[in-house]
Amino acid sequence: xxxxxxxxxxxxxxxxxxxxxxxxxxxxxxxxxxxxxxxxxxxxxxxxxxxxxxxxxxxxxxxxxxxxxxxxxxxxxxxxxxxxxxxxxxxxxxxxxxxxxxxxxxxxxxxxxxxxxxxxxxxxxxxxxxxxxxxxxxxxxxxxxxxxxxxxxxxxxxxxxxxxxxxxxxxxxxxxxxxxxxxxxxxxxxxxxxxxxxxxxxxxxxxxxxxxxxxxxxxxxxxxxxxxxxxxxxxxxxxxxxxxxxxxxxxxxxxxxxxxxxxxxxxxxxxxxxxxxxxxxxxxxxxxxxxxxxxxxxxxxxxxxxxxxxxxxxxxxxxxxxxxxxxxxxxxxxxxxxxxxxxxxxxxxxxxxxxxxxxxxxxxxxxxxxxxxxxxxxxxxxxxxxxxxxxxxxxxxxxxxxxxxxxxxxxxxxxxxxxxxxxxxxxxxxxxxxxxxxxxxxxxxxxxxxxxxxxxxxxxxxxxxxxxxxxxxxxx
Amino acid sequence: xxxxxxxxxxxxxxxxxxxxxxxxxxxxxxxxxxxxxxxxxxxxxxxxxxxxxxxxxxxxxxxxxxxxxxxxxxxxxxxxxxxxxxxxxxxxxxxxxxxxxxxxxxxxxxxxxxxxxxxxxxxxxxxxxxxxxxxxxxxxxxxxxxxxxxxxxxxxxxxxxxxxxxxxxxxxxxxxxxxxxxxxxxxxxxxxxxxxxxxxxxxxxxxxxxxxxxxxxxxxxxxxxxxxxxxxxxxxxxxxxxxxxxxxxxxxxxxxxxxxxxxxxxxxxxxxxxxxxxxxxxxxxxxxxxxxxxxxxxxxxxxxxxxxxxxxxxxxxxxxxxxxxxxxxxxxxxxxxxxxxxxxxxxxxxxxxxxxxxxxxxxxxxxxxxxxxxxxxxxxxxxxxxxxxxxxxxxxxxxxxxxxxxxxxxxxxxxxxxxxxxxxxxxxxxxxxxxxxxxxxxxxxxxxxxxxxxxxxxxxxxxxxxxxxx
Numbered sequence: 018x019x020x021x022x023x024x025x026x027x028x029x030x031x032x033x034x035x036x037x038x039x040x041x042x043x044x045x046x047x048x049x050x051x052x053x054x055x056x057x058x059x060x061x062x063x064x065x066x067x068x069x070x071x072x073x074x075x076x077x078x079x080x081x082x083x084x085x086x087x088x089x090x091x092x093x094x095x096x097x098x099x100x101x102x103x104x105x106x107x108x109x110x111x112x113x114x115x116x117x118x119x120x121x122x123x124x125x126x127x128x129x130x131x132x133x134x135x136x137x138x139x140x141x142x143x144x145x146x147x148x149x150x151x152x153x154x155x156x157x158x159x160x161x162x163x164x165x166x167x168x169x170x171x172x173x174x175x176x177x178x179x180x181x182x183x184x185x186x187x188x189x190x191x192x193x194x195x196x197x198x199x200x201x202x203x204x205x206x207x208x209x210x211x212x213x214x215x216x217x218x219x220x221x222x223x224x225x226x227x228x229x230x231x232x233x234x235x236x237x238x239x240x241x242x243x244x245x246x247x248x249x250x251x252x253x254x255x256x257x258x259x260x261x262x263x264x265x266x267x268x269x270x271x272x273x274x275x276x277x278x279x280x281x282x283x284x285x286x287x288x289x290x291x292x293x294x295x296x297x298x299x300x301x302x303x304x305x306x307x308x309x310x311x312x313x314x315x316x317x318x319x320x321x322x323x324x325x326x327x328x329x330x331x332x333x334x335x336x337x338x339x340x341x342x343x344x345x346x347x348x349x350x351x352x353x354x355x356x357x358x359x360x361x362x363x364x365x366x367x368x369x370x371x372x373x374x375x376x377x378x379x380x381x382x383x384x385x386x387x388x389x390x391x392x393x394x395x396x397x398x399x400x401x402x403x404x405x406x407x408x409x410x411x412x413x414x415x416x417x418x419x420x421x422x423x424x425x426x427x428x429x430x431x432x433x434x435x436x437x438x439x440x441x442x443x444x445x446x447x448x449x450x451x452x453x454x455x456x457x458x459x460x461x462x463x464x465x466x467x468x469x470x471x472x473x474x475x476x477x478x479x480x481x482x483x484x485x486x487x488x489x490x491x492x493x
Numbered sequence: 494x495x496x497x498x499x500x501x502x503x504x505x506x507x508x509x510x511x512x513x514x515x516x517x518x519x520x521x522x523x524x525x526x527x528x529x530x531x532x533x534x535x536x537x538x539x540x541x542x543x544x545x546x547x548x549x550x551x552x553x554x555x556x557x558x559x560x561x562x563x564x565x566x567x568x569x570x571x572x573x574x575x576x577x578x579x580x581x582x583x584x585x586x587x588x589x590x591x592x593x594x595x596x597x598x599x600x601x602x603x604x605x606x607x608x609x610x611x612x613x614x615x616x617x618x619x620x621x622x623x624x625x626x627x628x629x630x631x632x633x634x635x636x637x638x639x640x641x642x643x644x645x646x647x648x649x650x651x652x653x654x655x656x657x658x659x660x661x662x663x664x665x666x667x668x669x670x671x672x673x674x675x676x677x678x679x680x681x682x683x684x685x686x687x688x689x690x691x692x693x694x695x696x697x698x699x700x701x702x703x704x705x706x707x708x709x710x711x712x713x714x715x716x717x718x719x720x721x722x723x724x725x726x727x728x729x730x731x732x733x734x735x736x737x738x739x740x741x742x743x744x745x746x747x748x749x750x751x752x753x754x755x756x757x758x759x760x761x762x763x764x765x766x767x768x769x770x771x772x773x774x775x776x777x778x779x780x781x782x783x784x785x786x787x788x789x790x791x792x793x794x795x796x797x798x799x800x801x802x803x804x805x806x807x808x809x810x811x812x813x814x815x816x817x818x819x820x821x822x823x824x825x826x827x828x829x830x831x832x833x834x835x836x837x838x839x840x841x842x843x844x845x846x847x848x849x850x851x852x853x854x855x856x857x858x859x860x861x862x863x864x865x866x867x868x869x870x871x872x873x874x875x876x877x878x879x880x881x882x883x884x885x886x887x888x889x890x891x892x893x894x895x896x897x898x899x900x901x902x903x904x905x906x907x908x909x910x911x912x913x914x915x916x917x918x919x920x921x922x923x924x925x926x927x928x929x930x931x932x933x934x935x936x937x938x939x940x941x942x943x944x945x946x947x948x949x950x951x952x953x954x955x956x957x958x959x960x961x962x963x
Contacts, residue, residue, distance in 0.1 A: 119540060339576060
């Protein structure tokens with residue numbers, strides 16, 4: 018059977034109903050990973066995947082029921098799975114073995130998932146192309162000369178190339194949605210706190226979330242119901258009931274109020290995505306949605322706001338990689354200062370170092386108020402501006418990326434232009450609200466890009482409803 | 494010669510008495526084998542997140558309430574970033590902008606010392622410098638143990654006052670069950686900020702800081718030494734450098750650790766992994782209700798309600814264990830004055846010079862002896878003998894009372910006294926005619942004791958003798 022064209026939901030039900038075995042499916046996807054290893058999407062296929070699948074087949078025979086019973090899943094390399102390496106695509110953690118399970122892995126295992134392997138990413142999730150991976154650059158699933166986006170580039174490529182039915186990414190400033198856009202797949206950044214961050218190697222704690230990358234919207238809603246749910250180990254996770262997100266998909270957007278931001282209209286002019294963006298808006302309007310002209314006046318300041326808060330937190334979060342305990346220690350270090358200096362100099366890549374420097378700068382005494390505090394105040398202001406929009410609208414529509422995936426190497430020496438990749442995606446992280454990217458259009462090179470639907474906190478249901486409606490029209 | 498004022502501010506760290514650590518569920522326990530009370534959170538593994546132990550917040554509130562602090566309605570945790578091998582995450586979770594307690598004071602004999610704040614933070618691990626070639630080892634058991642840090646205003650002006658302050662602080666923390674303050678285990682540590690200025694001057698001098706003094710004796714000596722050092726420098730026309738100094742207990746001097754110019758920038762910012770802690774007035778009131786009377790309040794109560802002397806009350810309320818012993822004993826024998834007498838003369842004098850002194854008689858047993866004595870069943874001498882035997886070998890009181898014949902019953906006593914009176918008519922005559930009948934009376938008591946080998950109860954004997962003689 019050709020499992021790669023099946024949806025996650027179909028596949029899960031086939032295995033659950035014992036029409037196919039988990040071993041069969043798992044082997045199939047392992048073969049795919051091997052066959053397409055030139056994509057550099059997968060860093061490691063876990064050697065016990067088949068035996069896990071065998072175990073699961075027995076359990077299913079004995080009556081086990083689970084949303085992911087026997088379904089193979091790829092995880093991003095910054096998500097901990099006990100006994101398996103989790104390197105964050107960094108030399109620093111090249112051989113680091115997770116000592117415990119992340120909450121999301123526990124949630125998936127409870128539903129019977131087979132954790133198949135780990136996907137390449139930008140080192141410590143810092144980047145928009147996987148070119149910052151210390152090991153390999155992942156290729157775009159649809160054009161090997163182009164980047165897959167990042168930082169969850171390996172995960173998005175894996176789903177798009179049919180290496181797995183679903184993969185997990187993490188999204189701090191667009192790291193799920195931007196690669197989803199470039200590979201023509203669906204990715205959501207859930208509401209901050211919807212999914213527990215316990216066991217996910219932290220980059221910018223107050224901004225990031227784990228989320229699913231899938232081939233379609235319904236699979237995505239199905240998967241988020243598994244991942245979501247607070248953890249006693251994570252104060253910032255929300256201890257609320259997890260809804261069945263699929264039940265929100267009603268194929269009807271009549272009367273739905275969808276905001277178009279004035280500031281985005283300005284920015285989008287002349288971009289590759291412009292036409293598609295307006296097309297989708299028209300489509301929604303034609304189908305009974307009410308398009309509302311709205312404004313988040315400080316929209317363009319989200320980028321500097323993000324690039325102060327995120328590096329500040331990253332600087333502190335990455336301090337624990339010091340060569341003293343578990344991370345790689347420089348061979349030539351002879352005293353404690355040396356261990357810090359040399360291990361960190363050798364262990365971190367250029368972009369990580371850049372952000373550590375940036376973070377230290379904005380937190381240092383004398384600059385704290387001018388940068389970090391100001392950015393936090395701006396964040397509060399943006400939340401206020403957005404709450405005004407959400408008080409009259411159900412959702413906001415905006416592009417995910419400016420256009421198609423860029424060429425490998427094109428932006429590697431231009432960090433500012435790379436940072437601008439996040440222009441449309443950062444808003445949701447700074448606000449903490451959920452946002453999805455769904456494939457909607459193709460550019461002049463016939464490569465896909467996505468459109469984003471953002472909703473207010475905890476309104477993933479509304480997002481899935483609208484996204485599914487758009488998907489039906491634009492799929493293909 | 495120019496005289497100088499000494500200006501001292503203290504920063505005191507105390508490990509809080511919680512079952513588990515402040516941000517994880519590991520045991521908060523001293524003396525376990527290295528790295529056994531550890532988990533992903535307190536050794537800073539990737540992906541681990543802190544979860545606040547509410548009990549630690551409660552204890553800091555409790556501490557604050559014993560010193561009249563204002564309790565913040567919203568407390569925030571910040572990260573203090575610096576690299577050191579005992580600090581697993583390369584940041585310490587602490588509090589900067591919104592500590593749990595603000596202000597407050599502790600009254601000394603002659604002044605009130607104002608507090609600046611009390612906040613909650615986590616302790617670091619411990620470096621063990623091995624004598625073998627393996628180098629330095631790290632024990633993370635202490636990492637994540639809850640610590641309160643109390644900061645005073647610069648209101649202290651002598652080594653004596655500093656020690657008085659610390660003694661009172663320690664008593665409060667122990668008494669409120671906030672901390673055990675075992676200084677020899679590092680359970681209470683003190684940093685001293687000190688400067689000197691010409692007597693009466695309003696302008697503070699340049700200060701130096703001495704870190705991690707872990708006994709009152711060190712605090713006392715370090716302050717004496719450092720004040721003299723600064724005065725000497727100023728008297729010779731020199732200048733004090735702002736610096737951190739380390740007190741060397743063995744050589745009784747302080748040495749420079751680092752100058753201020755090279756001091757760290759801790760890059761504090763709010764910890765994004767932790768929620769701000771809301772502290773309601775109701776919660777504070779509830780904690781207030783659980784507070785026991787503080788030593789000073791108890792002292793006043795003892796003087797007023799129990800008619801103890803100021804001295805006795807003072808001695809008893811210096812130590813929580815003594816207070817507990819006293820309170821427990823008077824539950825079984827309701828005569829505080831007599832209990833206090835025994836406690837001071839018979840118990841405290843015995844243990845005052847011992848390290849880790851232990852009271853080797855239970856409050857219940859002491860009460861029993863005192864009851865037997867009061868009931869006249871044993872004499873004072875026998876009571877002391879029994880007390881000594883119980884202390885030394887935990888002997889059985891009833892058995893001893895029987896053996897030592899402490900309970901010569903009243904009828905036998907009457908017989909004995911009757912025969913003494915009969916056999917000594919001259920003495921009886923003397924008693925009736927003498928200018929000093931007391932002297933003769935005491936002779937009779939002596940005879941009774943002689944006859945009973947000291948086992949008669951003196952009070953009862955006296956009563957019976959009086960009956961016979963009159």
